[in-house]
Structures are given as structure tokens and as C-alpha cells.
Amino acid sequence: MQLTCPCCGEQFPLEAGMADDEGKRLAALFAGMEPKLGKAVLQYLRLFSPAKRSLRTSKAIRLVEDLLTLVNPGTVSRDARTNDSRRATQTLWAMGIEQMLSAREKLTLPLDNHHYLRAVVFGLAGDTQAVAAAAEASRARPAGTGPLRTDDYFLKLSQINGDESKGLISPEEAEKRRRELA
Incomplete structure (x- = not known):
């Protein structure tokens, strides 16, 4: 993934971005995620990139923090106006992101927020087959392979x-x- 320097606008690899404080902060956010979700979120961030520029690290941090606010409770609601919620694991969120990425050409890019993802995950959380697949994927992960x-x-x-x-x-x-x- 390429990041953009906030000073000069030059692009550089994610690894080089970890040399500054914002890069370290972004990496720390990913460190707490299940690996499958972390990989999906890296790709998901591309949906927020402006057409002629790369995503700024500060915006990536905000997006990931906002996303983790949705993911960490372990539930998902269709939108903020309703109290109807369903159980949603990190694996189910990763499946929702993968579903969005596979339908990328149908999306209006760049995305502004996580509303559509929340609706997708809400739908998956109501699908018993998707929930079973997510549970199986979580169980299939070998013990001790958590994030570094x-x-x-x-x-x-x-x-x-x-x-x-x-x-x-x-x-x-x-x-x-x-x-x-x-």
C-alpha cells in the first residue's frame, strides 16, 4: 500500500511510513486486529482514496479508528438511527469488506464513510450461512497465530x-x- 506524505504529497511504501508518528499510530491500530481483518482493511482503505491522490495517513488513521469503533463491540446495526443489532465478529466484518471489494465497480468512489459496509455486514450477520462460514473460518485459524x-x-x-x-x-x-x- 502506498501512503502520501502530508508535506510534499510524494508517495511512499507503508513500511517507510512507520518511521513517523502517524505511521506508527496506524500500524498500532492494525496490530490489534485479526490478520484476516487487517488485510481486508488495508484493501478497503483504497476505496477512500481520492482519484488523483493517495490517501493521507491522517485520514487513514481516522477511518481505521472509526471502523474499529464499529467492529470492537462485536455487534452491528444497520444504521445509527436504529437499535436493531446483530452479533458480528471480526471475521464477519472481513467478509463484508471482501464482498464490497468484489463489487468495487458498482460503488461510487471514493467512499465518504462506513455506512455501506455497516449495511453489508448487517445483512451478512442475518444470513445463517455467512455466520456459519465466519465461525468456521475463526475456528480454522491455528492457535497462537494472533497478530504480532x-x-x-x-x-x-x-x-x-x-x-x-x-x-x-x-x-x-x-x-x-x-x-x-x-
Whole structure:
């Protein structure tokens, strides 16, 4: 994922963005997510990117914080005006994002908020087959494969970057290892 510098507008890789405070804050938000949800949210953020620019890190932080406010209670309501809510796991939210991404061409981009996602997840939460699939996906995840703690992530990322800069591993191998961290 490419981020945009708030000063000059230049694009750079997500890993480089973790060198500044906003990048670290964004990474910390992802560290608390289940890996499947984190990967889906990275792709979901692209739906908010303006047509001729990349998404600014500060806006990405706000979007992820807002999304986590919806995800963390473990329930979803169709909209803020109703009290009707359904149980929704992080896996179900990831499924909702994947459904939106597969129908990207039908969406009006860039998105402004999470309202449509909330409606999609609400629909999935009412679908017994989708709920069963989400539960199965959660059970299928091996024990002990939770997200890395933030400091572990940064340590491993810095080791990869250092090995690459010293020529100990190829850029392709470094990129592969970075993807495995996610």
C-alpha cells in the first residue's frame, strides 16, 4: 500500500511510513486486529482514496479508528438511527469488506464513510450461512497465530529492512518477509 506524505504529497511504501508518528499510530491500530481483518482493511482503505491522490495517513488513521469503533463491540446495526443489532465478529466484518471489494465497480468512489459496509455486514450477520462460514473460518485459524504485538512487529520489520539494506537478502525476499508479517 502506498501512503502520501502530508508535506510534499510524494508517495511512499507503508513500511517507510512507520518511521513517523502517524505511521506508527496506524500500524498500532492494525496490530490489534485479526490478520484476516487487517488485510481486508488495508484493501478497503483504497476505496477512500481520492482519484488523483493517495490517501493521507491522517485520514487513514481516522477511518481505521472509526471502523474499529464499529467492529470492537462485536455487534452491528444497520444504521445509527436504529437499535436493531446483530452479533458480528471480526471475521464477519472481513467478509463484508471482501464482498464490497468484489463489487468495487458498482460503488461510487471514493467512499465518504462506513455506512455501506455497516449495511453489508448487517445483512451478512442475518444470513445463517455467512455466520456459519465466519465461525468456521475463526475456528480454522491455528492457535497462537494472533497478530504480532506492535513492538514485535517493528523489531521484525527493522530486521528485514536492515538485512535488505546490507545486501544480506534480496529486495524480493525482503518484500516476501514483509508480507508474511501482515
